[in-house]
Every structure is written in C-alpha cells, then in structure tokens.
Amino acid sequence: MGSLLLLTRIGGRPAAFRAEDIGSIVELTEIAPVPRAPDFVAGLTGLRSRALTVIDSRKALALPGTPDPPDVRAPVVEVGGHAYALLVDRVDDVVAAEGEPTPPPATLGPAWARVACGMIETAAGPAVLIDVAALVAGPHRAAA
Amino acid sequence: MDDLLADFVAETREMLQAIEGEIVAWEADPADRERLDAIFRFVHTVKGNCGFFDFPRLERLSHAAESALSEVRAGRRRASSTLVTAVLAVIDRITDMIEAIDAGEELPEGGDDMLIDALEPGRDEPDSEMIQAGEQTSPRAARTGNTRSIRLPVELLDRVMSGVSDMVLARNELARRLRDHGADPALQAPFERLSTILDEVREGATRMRMQRLEHLFGALPRMVRDLSAELGKQVMIDLEGGDVELDREMIESVRDPLTHILRNAVDHGVEPPAERLAAGKREIGIIAVSARRTGNRITIAVSDDGRGIALDKLAKKAVAAGVASAADVAAMTGEQKLDLIFAPGLSTADTVSQVSGRGVGMDVVRANVEKFGGSVSVSSKEGRGTIVFLHLPLTLSIVEGLTVKVGPHTLGLPRSYIVEIARSVSRSVEVDRLGDGIFLTFRGERVPCLDLAEVLGLEEKVDLDRATFVFLRLVSGDLFALAVDRVLDNEDFVLKPLSPALEAIGLYGGTALLDDGKPILKIDVPRLADAYGLASHTRIRTTIQERSAEASAPVEHAVVFTSFAGRRRAIRMAPIRHIHTLPVSAIEPTEAGMLATVDGAILPLLGTEGGTFTNETITALRLGDGEVELLYAVAGIVDSVELPGPVVPLEGEDTLEGTALIDGAIVGVIDAHGLFARYGRTAMPAQRPTCRLPGSDPWVASFLEPLIRSAGYDVLGDSDGCAADITVTLDTAEEPGGAAAAVVRLRSRPEGAEHDPESIYRYDREGLLSALARVRTGAR
Numbered sequence A: 001m002g003s004l005l006l007l008t009r010i011g012g013r014p015a016a017f018r019a020e021d022i023g024s025i026v027e028l029t030e031i032a033p034v035p036r037a038p039d040f041v042a043g044l045t046g047l048r049s050r051a052l053t054v055i056d057s058r059k060a061l062a063l064p065g066t067p068d069p070p071d072v073r074a075p076v077v078e079v080g081g082h083a084y085a086l087l088v089d090r091v092d093d094v095v096a097a098e099g100e101p102t103p104p105p106a107t108l109g110p111a112w113a114r115v116a117c118g119m120i121e122t123a124a125g126p127a128v129l130i131d132v133a134a135l136v137a138g139p140h141r142a143a144a
Numbered sequence B: 001m002d003d004l005l006a007d008f009v010a011e012t013r014e015m016l017q018a019i020e021g022e023i024v025a026w027e028a029d030p031a032d033r034e035r036l037d038a039i040f041r042f043v044h045t046v047k048g049n050c051g052f053f054d055f056p057r058l059e060r061l062s063h064a065a066e067s068a069l070s071e072v073r074a075g076r077r078r079a080s081s082t083l084v085t086a087v088l089a090v091i092d093r094i095t096d097m098i099e100a101i102d103a104g105e106e107l108p109e110g111g112d113d114m115l116i117d118a119l120e121p122g123r124d125e126p127d128s129e130m131i132q133a134g135e136q137t138s139p140r141a142a143r144t145g146n147t148r149s150i151r152l153p154v155e156l157l158d159r160v161m162s163g164v165s166d167m168v169l170a171r172n173e174l175a176r177r178l179r180d181h182g183a184d185p186a187l188q189a190p191f192e193r194l195s196t197i198l199d200e201v202r203e204g205a206t207r208m209r210m211q212r213l214e215h216l217f218g219a220l221p222r223m224v225r226d227l228s229a230e231l232g233k234q235v236m237i238d239l240e241g242g243d244v245e246l247d248r249e250m251i252e253s254v255r256d257p258l259t260h261i262l263r264n265a266v267d268h269g270v271e272p273p274a275e276r277l278a279a280g281k282r283e284i285g286i287i288a289v290s291a292r293r294t295g296n297r298i299t300i301a302v303s304d305d306g307r308g309i310a311l312d313k314l315a316k317k318a319v320a321a322g323v324a325s326a327a328d329v330a331a332m333t334g335e336q337k338l339d340l341i342f343a344p345g346l347s348t349a350d351t352v353s354q355v356s357g358r359g360v361g362m363d364v365v366r367a368n369v370e371k372f373g374g375s376v377s378v379s380s381k382e383g384r385g386t387i388v389f390l391h392l393p394l395t396l397s398i399v400e401g402l403t404v405k406v407g408p409h410t411l412g413l414p415r416s417y418i419v420e421i422a423r424s425v426s427r428s429v430e431v432d433r434l435g436d437g438i439f440l441t442f443r444g445e446r447v448p449c450l451d452l453a454e455v456l457g458l459e460e461k462v463d464l465d466r467a468t469f470v471f472l473r474l475v476s477g478d479l480f481a482l483a484v485d486r487v488l489d490n491e492d493f494v495l496k497p498l499s500p501a502l503e504a505i506g507l508y509g510g511t512a513l514l515d516d517g518k519p520i521l522k523i524d525v526p527r528l529a530d531a532y533g534l535a536s537h538t539r540i541r542t543t544i545q546e547r548s549a550e551a552s553a554p555v556e557h558a559v560v561f562t563s564f565a566g567r568r569r570a571i572r573m574a575p576i577r578h579i580h581t582l583p584v585s586a587i588e589p590t591e592a593g594m595l596a597t598v599d600g601a602i603l604p605l606l607g608t609e610g611g612t613f614t615n616e617t618i619t620a621l622r623l624g625d626g627e628v629e630l631l632y633a634v635a636g637i638v639d640s641v642e643l644p645g646p647v648v649p650l651e652g653e654d655t656l657e658g659t660a661l662i663d664g665a666i667v668g669v670i671d672a673h674g675l676f677a678r679y680g681r682t683a684m685p686a687q688r689p690t691c692r693l694p695g696s697d698p699w700v701a702s703f704l705e706p707l708i709r710s711a712g713y714d715v716l717g718d719s720d721g722c723a724a725d726i727t728v729t730l731d732t733a734e735e736p737g738g739a740a741a742a743v744v745r746l747r748s749r750p751e752g753a754e755h756d757p758e759s760i761y762r763y764d765r766e767g768l769l770s771a772l773a774r775v776r777t778g779a780r
Helices: A110-115 A132-137 A139-143 B002-028 B033-053 B056-073 B081-103 B112-119 B154-180 B185-208 B220-231 B248-269 B273-278 B311-320 B326-330 B334-342 B362-371 B525-531 B548-552 B672-679 B698-710 B765-779
Strands: A004-010 A013-018 A022-027 A041-047 A050-056 A073-079 A082-087 A090-102 A116-122 A125-130 B210-212 B235-240 B245-247 B285-294 B297-304 B375-381 B385-393 B398-406 B409-414 B418-423 B429-434 B437-442 B445-451 B468-473 B479-484 B486-494 B508-513 B519-523 B556-562 B568-572 B576-583 B587-590 B593-598 B601-606 B617-624 B629-634 B636-643 B656-662 B665-670 B690-692 B714-716 B724-730 B740-747
Touching: A004 A116, A004 A125, A013 A090, A041 A082, A041 B519, A050 A132, A050 B508, A073 A090, A073 A132, A082 A132, A110 A116, A110 A125, A110 A132, A125 A132, B002 B033, B002 B081, B002 B220, B002 B235, B033 B056, B033 B081, B056 B081, B056 B112, B081 B112, B154 B185, B185 B210, B210 B248, B220 B235, B220 B248, B220 B285, B245 B248, B248 B285, B248 B297, B248 B362, B248 B385, B311 B326, B311 B334, B334 B362, B334 B375, B362 B375, B398 B468, B398 B479, B398 B519, B398 B665, B409 B486, B418 B656, B437 B468, B437 B479, B468 B486, B486 B508, B556 B656, B568 B636, B568 B656, B576 B593, B576 B629, B593 B617, B593 B629, B601 B672, B617 B672, B629 B672, B636 B656, B656 B672, B672 B698, B698 B714, B698 B724, B698 B765, B740 B765
Parallel strands: A013 A125, A050 A082, B235 B285, B409 B519, B445 B479, B568 B665, B601 B629, B690 B714, B690 B724, B724 B740
Antiparallel strands: A004 A013, A004 A090, A022 A073, A041 A050, A073 A082, A090 A116, A116 A125, B210 B245, B285 B297, B297 B385, B375 B385, B398 B409, B398 B486, B418 B468, B429 B437, B437 B445, B468 B479, B508 B519, B556 B568, B556 B636, B576 B617, B587 B593, B593 B601, B617 B629, B656 B665
C-alpha cells in the first residue's frame, strides 16, 4: 500500500516504474547519437557533469514506430553504476500502487515479459511494472 | 562501536604500511635510534588500542614486542638479527589478526607463544651483552609532528568532485551567456572572482584524491628484504620521490606491475654475491626506485646494477619461442631486440624460480599498465644493469585529447597516441587506394589509414581530398592514420565509464563532457587497431625510414607559455620584442579591450581572456611586426623551444595558427599574424594595397590567402581586371599578364633556387613576408 509509481506509456501501453528506481526526470534537449550503437540506444545526453545513455524504450521492447509527439521528459534511472535516460511515449503521473505486484501473466508477449517484474494495480488502472535493469539491457540480451 | 573498530583496523593498517620500511632500515642499522623509536611507538599504540577493544591475544603479542624493544631502547639489549626477525614475525601476526578482525573472522589459532618465546633473549646469541656507549649514533633531529588529518570515505570525495565539475560546467555556461549578452562590468568583476575561487576549489578537490607514493613505497623494502633472503642475494633498496602525489586509484593500479618489476630485478637482475664479486662489483646489489613528475605524467624508474639483459640470448629465445624469425632478429637494432622482452611468453631467466615464476611476464605488465593509460619502457646494459620505466598519467580519469569531427559526430582521441596531424591539402601526404584499403605516404613511410566515417558506419565517407589525417603510434610501435573531416581542439577529457550497451560496441573507451556540457565519446585506439589488425604483437618495424625531410627543415624557435586561461600555448620567437612585468595599475580596460601603458606608450593588451588579475603584476610579451606593437599577457613563461616539425592548422580556433607537438604535448601556436591583423589595424595604412593570387590552387586559397590578407593586402583573383600592387605566382617562371608593380614568385619545393634565384619556397614565411614588405615600402 502506498508505494509510489511513476506511470508512463511505452508503445501506447501503460508502464509503471517504482518511484525509488527513478533518480529524476530530465528534459532531453539534445541527444548525441552514437555511431554503431545498437538501435535501442538513442545516444548520449549530458546531465550536469554526467553523460546519460539514452534508451529508446520502444526499441528496447522491440516495438515498432516512434511516439508522436515524443515526450521531452525522460525518467533517469541508475543501473550498475551507470545512469540512463529512458525515452518513453509520455510521462503521465506519479500514482500510488494499490496492492502488491502480481506475477506477469503469460499473455504479455515475450518482449514485455522480459522487462516486466509484474502487474500492478493503480488508481489509473493496471500497468506493467518495469524491471529497469532488463529494460536498459536491450532486446539482444534476451537470448543470453 | 563498529565505527570505532573500523577506525582501529584502518589506523593499524596505515601504521603497518608506514612501519615496514622502518623495520628493514632498522635491521640494516640496529643502532638507528629513530627507527627503533618508530617501531616501538607502533607496538605501543597497538597495545594501547587493542586493550581498549578487548583483543587479549593481540595485546599479549604487542606487549611482548614492546617489552623486548624497550629493553633495546634502554640499552640493555642489542638488536640482533634474531630479534629483528622475531619482531617482524610478531608484526606479521598482528597484520593477519587485523585482517581477520576486519573480515569478522576468528583470529587465526595458536602459535603466539612461539612468537613470544622467540622475542626472549636467546641462548646462543650474545643478546644480553651490554651495548657499548660508543656504538650509539647521535640522535637525529626529531621528526616534525604529523599534520592533522581526518578519514573520509572515497565516495564522499567523489561526490564533492562531481559537484565541483558541475559547478565548472555551470560557470562555463554562465560565462558564455555573459559574453553573448555583452557583460555588464558590474557583473564581470564578481564573476571573475567567483571563477578564480572555483578554479582553486577544483584544484583542491583534485588533490584530495591524491596520495603520496610513500604509501606504495612503504611495502617495498620489506618485500625486497624477504625476496633477497629467499634467493640468497644481498640487495639494498633505495627509494626516492615518495612525496610525489598520484591519484589513489592509480596507486592501487600500479602496485602489481611495480611489484612484478621489482621481483624481476631481484630475481633476474641482481646476481648472487659470488658472481657480483667475480664481476668486480660490490657484494650488495642496489635497486633504486625513483619517482618524479613531469607535467601531467609520473615516471617511476626501477633500476638495478645487476647483470643486465643479454640481447643475443634474448633474441635467440625469441626465435626459439617463435616470436620472431631469425631473419627478423638479425635485422633488429639493439633497441628493438630489447623490446622483445615485452613479447608474450618470453623470459630471460634460464631457470624458472619460485619468485618470478613463469606465469606472468613483462607482456602482462605492459598490458596492465597500458590499460590505465600508462606505458613501460626498458633500457639495459649487459653486465651493468637494467632500468625499467613506468610512465603513468596523473589520474585515471583525466585524459588529454583532441576532438575531431566526422560527419555530424564529435569524437575524442587520446593525445598519448597522436604523433602527427597532417592535412590532405598540404600535399605532404599522398593518398593511395589499394584494394579496399587506404594507404598514405607520409615522410617516406607508407602508413595504413582508416576512414573514421567508415569505421563508424556512417553513410558519408570522409572526403580524402580535404581530410585531415591524425597519425597514431601504438605502443607496439605500429603507425596508422585516421582520416577525419576536421580537427577541432585540444581538450582535457574527464572520462566516465560507458554503459555496457556502448562498451559492447568495442570502439569507445569512455565518454566525456566538453566544456559546453555536450557528451562525446573517446575512441579506444588500441581496440580499434586490434579490430582492424593494425597492431603487430611484437614491436618489429619492418622498415625504418630515414627522415631526411625533417633534417633539412629550417629550425624555428618559439616561446612556450601558460595562457591566462590556463592553456599551454606557444608563440614564434620572431615577433617577440621584450618580456615585461607590468603593474596591474598600468592596465586600463576600455570598450575596445584592454590597454596598458609601458615605457610611455599605450599598447593594446591581449591574451587576458579567461583569467583574472590576482597578483599585483602580470607578465606580458611585447610583440612587434616592425611597425605596430602590442602586448600579450601570459600567466607564466614555460620555456623556449625549437618548433619541431610543421605547425598543423587547426580549424575552429581563430586565435591559433595551429598546433605543434612540443615535448610530447600538443601546444596551440598563437597566430601572430592574426593578432596584428585584428589589433594592429589602427596603424595600417587606410588604403590597403592589393595582391593578385593564382586562383585555381587550393593551397593558395587555404594557406597563402590568409597570410597575405593578414599581412595587410586585399586579395584579387586571376580574373579581376584591375591592377594589383603585387602579383604572387606559384611554380611558374613566366611573367603574368596584367599590370603589376611587382611580382613575387613562389615555388612548391624547397630546392630549385638555382633555376630561379628570386623565387621563394612557399613555406619560407620570412622570405615571403619580407618580399611583401619590400614591395609595400616601395609602393608608398
């Protein structure tokens, strides 16, 4: 009860992040693309004295298309000592979780199942609770 | 309580490190009262502390050692080698116990009594003999007390560091806005003060991470003592430069390589006593470890006076190990043979000893040192000894580099690999396409070249006709070039590790933020070279070309200085008239810039950007072109040097003529022409004379035209109909059409003066300028 979630949309679907996973929300002004990077890495952006790796969440889920218009606000997460900014369709709101997460149903599909640590009920409806470490690892790690 | 315990462990460890050297020194000279006191203080402190924590065994051990040592201090007992060994054993046991306490394990069982017994005056030792009064050395001057210190978690330091970095970025941003909006002087002064303070804070924060090399050196005497005892050798170690400071992470990284080199020196370098005597040397071998700092690098040299490296033996081994062919080896110079020591799987030792073993060779040492941006080199004289040099960057995280542009991307190249930069249009580089590869011929050497755009998988390749080539020398000695669109600037990269997804690309070695907060990626040069098979695994250069072109180039001198903005810059000697020390009161800021009075003349003062007048006086170079004079402020003069090689033009920096490689550092060369062109204008004649240039040649457009313009001419093209005051031709002896008051003929090659004695080599700047000056004075 009461644990906070950041509610976003990825590929048009509701996706929730644990508030404690989110360091901050930044406005992405400029993303420097990285040549030869896997396509789910949109590039690098500077946040104060740090360089953030910008992850395109849709591509990390192997979803087609780009959000229109894209949200310039991006949640910042830290995984393994590295900071990432997550490109999502849009950042909706911070909401309280209603109840504990339940195991992800089998019908999520393999891409979503890989990054989901469960389903969570919120006041704004159910959402997939995202495992940020799995998300920033990208679709290629799925095979490993 | 846990905090107290952690402090106790940390403090004891620190003392242990510091004490090790003392013990060995004490053993060498048991009468050394000062060492004895230091060791006594240590066991005394440990005894006091562990009583407080209730570690009875630790207390008993330290108490026993303390009693034995106090007997010696009181002169009732002599410090025999048995006693020293026993004290060492006790200290070793204390070390083990401390480790166990730290790990939260049970203390290692038993054996304490034996150690304590060993401290008792022995039966077969004349330990209890009274020490004669005369044996005592005069007490040395007491050491100065320790400076006050506190313990801080490294994490906190890192946080402060990154906070300071953020502030610097914010400052730069603010500075840019102030500039763009036309700074209000009321803001400018406090801003500059803030800026200076911030620079000081940044320096302080950087130094917080620094540790003296003593921390590393402390353990070495003990190691050498134990090793030489084990090998039946006598070795003395001489440490110098313990006060040199190094990033603490770097100290940890260098520990293993240094230990390995020392082991090698004791094991393979220094001969057994009998062999040394037979060779006419002192029985005791000397290993000297010295550290010194030059600029942003630290060099640690480990030298021994042992048998040295037998080159022929080494070469034979290399052949036997299949590292090189007999023909390769026959063609090698001594230096190249010596370098074989870094080939994998080679050892010069005839026997594999327990100490150095066979597993880790110098190749591993080199690889480890290179991993953190350092390098290793060896010099040796057979029969006389060997010196191994470790060259280390000051910190792990700051790398000097060059930013380059390829397509829309800006990338960083670490400076340590860059040997030269050449532009395609300079014609000093010939480009050949062979197969799919690009090859450059530069100074008589054929160099493989990678198109960086192709490496990065960009659609648009680098236009090789207008490219800039950055020549990189790998530590293995292999040379290759990267073709880029443009070279932008020198920068200090504060490197941050890459996220795994980017690391996996295998091209980049870190990211850094530029001054404006934009992130760039640093190219991982060794990995890039490896991926394209450009690095040979041993350092065998097939051809060593004579560099005759270099020898015949005229030598130019330059003054190297630190600019107000803290950058290292050079300026050619020719325009420097005088070096002044000016009181700040003689400087007057005006709308049009700084003015300063010197010797009754009012001159423009340049070079003050990015700095503040913190002292009462400043140093300024007085520059003159024979007509106009101006002052250029410097923060400090470094040296006067010969300008080595050509000055390579740099784009995007209009105050610099280009860069030159001076003492291994890329130094920006101030464009004196540009300075006079911009600030000396008032004294220029109102009507600028005109000069006709051949229009078709790209060299003319990019090199000659700016020079001519800055010399005060308006430039006319071939097709302009009007009369020019002067006409410049390139590589033609014919008289050009059109009326001209004078003709200056240039030739592309330095030689050829005999065909046309009046022609001027096109890089003979002085000749060209004086020809122009002659025409100009004649025209007036």
